[in-house]
Amino acid sequence: MNHILIIMAMEAEAKPIINHLDLNPLGKLDDNLQSLAFSGKINETRITLVINGKDKRFGVDSIGTVPASIATFSAIKRFNPDLVISAGTCGAFKNKGSKIGDVYLSTVFKNHDRRISIPEFDKYGIGNYQSANFEHLIDEIGLKKAVVSSGNSLDMCDTDMDIINENESVVKEMEAAGIAWVAEQFSTPFVALKSVTDLVDGELEAHEEFLINLEKASKALKEKVIAFLELLTKKDIKEKLLV
Template identity: 30%
Template sequence: MSRGLNIAVLYAVAVEGWLLRETRFPGHNVVLYETGMGKVNAAHACTLAIERHHPDLVISTGICGAYPDTGLVRGDVAVAGREVYGDEGVVLHDGFHTLETIGIALFRDGQREWFNTFDLDEQLVDYATGLLGCVSGTFLTLSACTGTLVRAMQYKEMFDPVCENMEGAAIAHVCLMTRTPMMELRGVSNIVQDRDLGTWDIKEASKNSQQAVIRLITSLTPDQAPKQGLPLKERFTA
């Protein structure tokens, strides 16, 4: 008899998970973790989720700030195609440089090295964007929210992100280390510019991101559960 998927859903704060907490997912074992804000909290919670529940898939969700001129507006949902640490590196006279400049990798596996960037599984990304009808792109993870348009444009030039948050790359990092399939999707609460909370809509962004997660999970059937050790990505069809 086939079984459903073990899925761990991670979000930082309560407003990002209220709808998920009220939802049941027949056929799947879904666990929810309210991680707390920031990289360390997210990495810690992700590690606990993987050790305790051995998920077939980790989904990171919540709100984000979209960068200008990406086509994203408040309320939109975006899917991460790549996760990037935006703070780790070195600042020289000519500006910020990533960890590749100093030659210190965050993770090594054989001959491969990962510095600031974690590319996510293309098949999973294509599945989610096709299902949800949304865009994908680079998600930038920062320790401090960007509150000026000048700084936003600097990040755009350095990393070409579609949005920023404070947890995603840390979760991708842990999932890479443990070889756990991972996705991230977020709702846009604001445009990254000179900070004006009056232009934000956290409630709508949180609702839309959670609805997208619910739609994604419920689109999977128990027949897509692991069979003969096949990677989860081989069980997805767009």
């Protein structure tokens, strides 16, 4: 594996990884975008990390499937990576065995807020994008595995919850399914690592728990992403990718 691309939504999530790997800034992906790229190496494998960037008007991290999709499209076109990784934080469920700081490896990506009640379009709305298969590394790194569900709201309505349960999703976040769609168009293998900041069925509101646990979850994410990259760059596992 010669080149791995990491896509991240929030600067606070990305900084620990950038600092640990001592990645060098490459500047903007495109003059019209706020997405920023950083580059370095692990075990002779090139690592490029892209942050969605700050919104032009609002000055906040560009979270959500649209900025993530555009950043991924631009980065794949520019860097032609062998693998794309979505690394970030997520919500999860206490009643499904999740704890704050758990880090999950993706198995499948689905949407929970694209409700299209027309035959075939309903399946398109859910997505059901396959993850590259690295389940053989779960025990070695200390990860959990999960169906990852994406939506563009931090909170959820009852219908979202129903769809998440129908999809057997354990993790909910705001970018991965959009990235998965782009990666599928390019036939580029894609996987996600997601660290839990908040429990949907916990006692606190999602936004409160997210802010309280962001630093802890980002630290856990950094540790698992680094361990994952170390293994990927030491072992020839291309033949084990399932896309």
